[in-house]
Amino acid sequence: MTRCGWVRSCVEVAPKNKVHKDVSQVRGSFFVHLYSAPEALLPCSLLSMFVIAGFAGLGLLVSLAQAQSSASAYVEPSVPTGTPIPGDYTGALRPQIHYSPPRGFMNDPNGMFLDSDGVYHLYYQYNPTDTVAGNQHWGHATSRDLYHWENQPIAIYPGAEEEGIFSGCAVIDVNNTSGFFPDQTNGVVALYTLNTPDEETQQVAYSKDGGYTFTKYSRNPVLSIGSTQFRDPKVIWYAATQQWVMVVAYAQEFTIGFYTSPNLTTWTHASNFSHYGFLGLQYECPNLVQLPMLTNISVENPLDPSNINSTDMFILQLSINPGAPLGGSISQYFPGTFNGTHFTTIDQAARLTDFGKDNYAGQFFYNIPPTSPQVSIAWASNWQYSQVVPTGPLENFRSAMSTPRYNVLANTTRGEYTLVSLPYNLSPLYTTSSSLANSSSLANSSLLYDYSTSVPSGALTFNMTITSIPLTNGTGTANFTFLSSVTGESVRGGFYLGGDTPFFLNRDYIRGFDNPFFTDKFSTNNLINADTQTFRLQVVIDRSIIEVFLDNGLRSATATFFPQGELDTLVISTRELNPGVQVSADVYGLNSAWAQEENANGTVIGNATMTSQKVRRDKLGHLKS
DSSP: OOGGGSSTTOEEOOOOOOOOSSTTOOOOOOOOEEBOOTTOOBOHHHHHHHHHHHTTTTTOOOOOOSOEEGGGSOOOTTSOSSSOOOEEOOSTTSOSSSOOOSSEEEEEEEEEEEOTTSOEEEEEEEETTOSSSOSOEEEEEEESSSSSEEEOOOSBOOSSTTOEEEEEEEEEOTTOTTSSOTTOSOOEEEEEEEEOSSOEEEEEEEESSSSSSOEEOTTOOSBOOSOSSEEEEEEEEETTTTEEEEEEEEGGGTEEEEEEESSSSSOEEEEEEESOSOOSSOEEEEEEEEOOEESOTTSSSTTOGGGEEOOSOEEEEEEESSOOTTSSOEEEEEEEEEOSSOEEESSSOOEESOSSSOOEEEEEOBTOOTTSOEEEEEEOSOTTTTTTSTHHHHHSEEOOBOOOEEEEEEEETTEEEEEEEEEOOOGGGBSSSSOSEEESOOTTOEEEEEOTTTOTTOEEEEEEEEESOOSSSOOOEEEEEEEOTTTOOEEEEEEEOSTTOEEEEEOTTOOSOOOTTOOOEEEEEOOOOTTTOOEEEEEEEESSEEEEEETTTTEEEEEEOOOSSOOOEEEEEEESOOTTOEEEEEEEEEOOSSGGGBOTTSEEOOSSOOOOOOOOBOTTSOBOO
């Protein structure tokens, strides 16, 4: 969780101190609060007064490290306990296959794990009382296919005013190393950052019912160094040493700390990873994960089990904010080896997870076998504008998650151990068993598909394959456009087959949101594979978010957009291609993952029942106050 997100784009700056290996040492700190929201710039002294005086009124949460169950913890009167929060998922901007909260503000994914019954658990940073960051809880949803989610009651609540439950992780303590679960093998332990105005500490809560309700550990905190910039623990089980391993960010010292523990409650510092890659203002949300390797990324189905090999390679993924190359927040990763205490990178290069602007704080699910593709979800937004996008006033929510993604490593022409990401299996969402539109002869031609009536969800995916591309003197373009037949707005992208073969994505022709930090164009380069002379593209669009995957996930981009009118037409076209180049494409509609949960008034209740209110909408489908 970013401290800078508390008051719009509030940034807290602490003096640089040496990272302490002895966690008993305490560091002093001071803060300068800089309000940098687009609407106003406040003097530092005035904002500091506002923060001190106003946080309680905003429902932002102070530290209480005592044993208590979630149900008995401090709760504001407007925040329900023991029942999920209802939400309206029918708005024109509301994603239909990407997870978003029932209402309020969501940011980082937290605590993700797969349980023994095949249920995926997603927790997330959640403010249930407003559509800006603050008042941080752990929201909770569950799914069996990572698309059809069931909203659960809030999992972890703050324990007092001015206290925040910041980002963290969850693990399954099958061997009861913690001692919390003497009679079970499915006990869940959550490790999270407790944020207060005075300190950020790492805390534990445990669940005996599979991750639905939690009890806070009576001896919290389990890790404290006296810092206000020490957060976002991610824990794995390292079988070779029979130890738990934590990575955690010393945020403004650009350092990731590695700790080990036999029991999840007693932690010993092991090593540091410091000043690698893009630094920005701070490091956040580290992940350490072991990934398998592709034999050949260029085959038609790269995730076929016969093409996947187990390895001893890890990646350390971490996020920065602000300071991304395109501005604001982004994630980067470092391939390397890990011996249980120390992580060693293969080189000094910084590798971004996404060439768009709306992919941050991604987390990998715990309990996926290391020999299988690892599954991740990221926050699909950017701290530069996440708290001012129009879904707040129009539809009473802000932010969605990325599609769930498979992740593997691959060696490529220009780089070893490249992170490859592809969307998790979308076929359960297909509106029809066969494609809605397709062409096997799209070279120097166009395919137009009007999905205004055939795909009520407004969510589509298409695949395009270009073959027999010459390795020299290539020419031509392959473009796609999603447009609104009502307003003329569009989201566009395309690939140039000549020169250094760049790819672009453009959200400039969308008119529902204007912000100086809302960068409208993104691009990358994607070299033609010399062995296959083929380019592949997969695109997923979902009302207000688009994701593109180039060459079997070798590169990907995530971008949100907020149209005034619903996009309802797809055009795929190619022009001026070399003779002999062949192009094919197929288009699939995607069913809404929320529609089956809606009641007669369009409200998704979650796993409990309650009376819903009738909703009203304007002519573009937005909620009316």
